[in-house]
Amino acid sequence: MTRGRIAGTALAVLIMMSGCGLIGGKDDKTTAAPPVTETTAVANEPEFEPITESPTPEPTTAKPKPKPSKTTKEPKSAEPTQPAFWSELPACAHYDKTKPVAKSTVKKALKSASARVYWRTEAPTLKLNYPLVKAIAWQESGWQTNIHNCDGGTGVMQVMPDTVSMINNRFGLDYDASDYKQNAYVGANYIAWFTRWAGQRYFGENYNLNPSKCKSHTSWCLLNVVISGYNAGQGTIESAAESKTLPNPEYVAAVRSLMNRCECDQF
Numbered sequence: 081m082t083r084g085r086i087a088g089t090a091l092a093v094l095i096m097m098s099g100c101g102l103i104g105g106k107d108d109k110t111t112a113a114p115p116v117t118e119t120t121a122v123a124n125e126p127e128f129e130p131i132t133e134s135p136t137p138e139p140t141t142a143k144p145k146p147k148p149s150k151t152t153k154e155p156k157s158a159e160p161t162q163p164a165f166w167s168e169l170p171a172c173a174h175y176d177k178t179k180p181v182a183k184s185t186v187k188k189a190l191k192s193a194s195a196r197v198y199w200r201t202e203a204p205t206l207k208l209n210y211p212l213v214k215a216i217a218w219q220e221s222g223w224q225t226n227i228h229n230c231d232g233g234t235g236v237m238q239v240m241p242d243t244v245s246m247i248n249n250r251f252g253l254d255y256d257a258s259d260y261k262q263n264a265y266v267g268a269n270y271i272a273w274f275t276r277w278a279g280q281r282y283f284g285e286n287y288n289l290n291p292s293k294c295k296s297h298t299s300w301c302l303l304n305v306v307i308s309g310y311n312a313g314q315g316t317i318e319s320a321a322e323s324k325t326l327p328n329p330e331y332v333a334a335v336r337s338l339m340n341r342c343e344c345d346q347f
Contacts, residue, residue: 198272215338237267300324
């Protein structure tokens with residue numbers, strides 16, 4: 081056999097072996113490159129957060145990065161739900177099942193109550209003012225008509241049953257504190273009564289409730305004493321009169337601040 085034939089025969093054998101997969105074919109497990117699977121491809125690629133608009137990818141062995149949590153903002157309440165002076169609602173306070181009156185309507189009642197003259201003959205110069213009435217009412221209840229305090233106070237100005245009875249008996253009236261309008265009137269009437277009592281007893285029958293008459297929010301002046309007395313009561317003011325020190329300066333300061341600027345002014 082000639083050298084050329086031998087070479088041709090060898091080439092033919094190599095081609096046949098290659099066609100049978102013995103050299104570099106699918107069945108040659110020792111030399112073939114491993115198949116590229118989806119799992120291998122994902123694991124070797126950098127991880128990206130999925131885009132919400134794209135179709136959901138097939139599950140892979142690689143763990144996706146956690147999505148950053150989105151902070152959900154609480155919806156802003158149209159109206160505050162608790163009085164300004166309370167850091168939280170006392171455990172013994174509660175709401176009744178009646179529908180609360182809109183604060184814009186309560187505002188009208190408070191303005192009407194503050195414009196009344198309660199001492200036409202005995203103290204005709206004694207006049208209330210709306211900033212004082214609205215501030216005490218906001219401090220006491222946040223202008224809520226359906227809230228009841230621990231001491232029995234009811235509604236907007238949180239007037240107590242004994243206070244209602246005293247005002248009704250003193251002036252021959254028949255106020256019902258469960259009605260928001262009458263509640264505002266009895267609260268304002270009590271402020272007027274306290275102004276007359278304190279003005280006559282401690283301030284030489286001067287009934288001027290102007291803030292300019294007070295050196296500070298804690299000084300012993302008629303306005304501060306009336307605010308303090310609305311919260312602390314007549315007996316407590318009598319005990320504090322000797323030292324001329326307000327028994328509840330935080331309460332007085334809060335009301336004085338609300339007279340100038342109050343969240344309730346938006347209604």
